Amino acid sequence: MVRRVxxxxxxxxxVVILVLVALLAVCGPWLAPQDPLATSDxxxxxxxxxxxxxxDYLGRDVFSRLLDGSRISVLGSLEVALTALVVGAVPGxxxxxxxxxxxxxxxxxxxxxVALPFMLFAIAVIALLGNGxxxxxxxxxxxxxxxFYRVSRAATLAVARSPYVEAAIVSGxxxxxxxxxxxxxxxxxxxxxxxxxxxxxxxxxxxxxxxxGIGVQPPAPTWGGLLASDLGYLSHQPWxxxxxxxxxxxxxWACNLLADAIRDVSGEAGRALVNRRKAxxxxxxxxxxxxxGSR
Numbered sequence: 001m002v003r004r005v006x007x008x009x010x011x012x013x014x015v016v017i018l019v020l021v022a023l024l025a026v027c028g029p030w031l032a033p034q035d036p037l038a039t040s041d042x043x044x045x046x047x048x049x050x051x052x053x054x055x056d057y058l059g060r061d062v063f064s065r066l067l068d069g070s071r072i073s074v075l076g077s078l079e080v081a082l083t084a085l086v087v088g089a090v091p092g093x094x095x096x097x098x099x100x101x102x103x104x105x106x107x108x109x110x111x112x113x114v115a116l117p118f119m120l121f122a123i124a125v126i127a128l129l130g131n132g133x134x135x136x137x138x139x140x141x142x143x144x145x146x147x148f149y150r151v152s153r154a155a156t157l158a159v160a161r162s163p164y165v166e167a168a169i170v171s172g173x174x175x176x177x178x179x180x181x182x183x184x185x186x187x188x189x190x191x192x193x194x195x196x197x198x199x200x201x202x203x204x205x206x207x208x209x210x211x212x213g214i215g216v217q218p219p220a221p222t223w224g225g226l227l228a229s230d231l232g233y234l235s236h237q238p239w240x241x242x243x244x245x246x247x248x249x250x251x252x253w254a255c256n257l258l259a260d261a262i263r264d265v266s267g268e269a270g271r272a273l274v275n276r277r278k279a280x281x282x283x284x285x286x287x288x289x290x291x292x293g294s295r
Contacts, residue, residue: 001189001192001262001265001266004265004266005258005261005262005265007265008261008264008265010257010260010261010264011257011258011261011262011265013254013257014254014255014257014258014261015258017250017251017253017254018251018254018255018258021070021074021247021251021254022074024067024070024074025070025071025073025074025075026071028067028068028069028070028071029067029068029071031067032061032063032064032065032067032068033052033061033063033064034051034061034064035061035064036060036061036064036065036067036068036069036221037060037219037221038060038061039058039059039060040055040058040059040060041059042055042059043055043056043057043058043059044056044057044233044236044237045059046237051063053066053240053243054237054240056226056229056230056233056240057229057232057233058219060219062226062240062243065221065226066221066223066226066243066244066247068221069220069221069222069223069225069226070223070247072133072206072210072216072220072221072222073203073206073207073210073222073223073224073248075133076133076136076137076202076206076210076215077199077200077202077203077205077206078199078202079133079134079137079138079141079202080137080140080141080144080198080199080201080202080205080206081141081144081195081198081199081201081202082141083137083138083140083141083142083144083145084141084142084144084145084147084148084198085145085148085191085195085198087141087142087145087148088110088144088145088146088147088148088149088151088152089148089149089151089152089187089191090152091106091149092106092148092149092150092151092152092153092156093152093153093156093179093183093184093187094175094179095107095149095153095156096153096156096157096160097160097175097178097179098175106149110145110146110149110150111146113142113143113145113146114146116143118143119208121139121143122136122139122140122143122209122214123214125139126139126214126215131214131215131217132215133215133216135215136209136214136215137202137206137215140202140205140209144198144201144202144205147194147197147198148191148194148195148198151190151191151193151194152187152190152191154190155186155187155190155191156183156186156187158186159182159183159186159187160183162182164182165178165182165183168181168182189262189263189266190266192262192266193259193262193263193266194259196255196256196258196259196262197255197256197259199255200251200252200253200254200255200256200259201252203248203251203252203255204248204252206222206223206224207222207223207224207227207248208224209224210222210223210224210225210228211224211225211227211228212224212228213225213228223244223247223248224244224248226241226243226244227241227244227245227248230244
């Protein structure tokens, strides 16, 4: 699947952008030219050689804060996606094989999570557990998990009545073996699409919560926190929100682009793509090579 995704122009663009964002999260704090928490008297300064994106209302270097805040934003979005994957995909697959009671309970729980007012519930739970990024992302991942539950359950139901699965059940194979050997391969492509989309959703959620001051204690920098602080001084620096907003938009766009590329190369569409390329390869190799000039 990786080769198929990279064979598409959209897939290559998405992977390059996401790799750059990941490198920014890993190396950003070390690449920051100044201390992102150091204040100065040079407040609301314009862009210059010393401050590439200017300074904020406390005289802190905006570029350094943008680089340092990338780690929290990226890790938070990944935590949301992975929590939702584990909480949603595993019960979704097992609901097909674990009996009516388990199926009914998980379906009702998924419906309940979908019906909850997302932001209000997240704020309430964070108020109980404490204002930390880990608590915020775990709660958010649990609220997003019904997406993975529905996707994994639908994909499992599509292969549950396949002849090879029924033969494995008749032969006495365990549910775990059937899931590992037969089901997981069929369920993986739609889950990969949902995972890529959820990472993009995670960026939006992390930015929204940190914009409201939830999950991260100031003065720790985040992309959403930079947006919130910049909006208060638009009359002095109308360009200030452009950099964090652009980073969030490009990252979410790359995640959605990657999800579209995975969807295009998986399932029937992926097999059709491979067949077309094989046909073009056979045509190119079997074409007669002219010898000499034509008369």
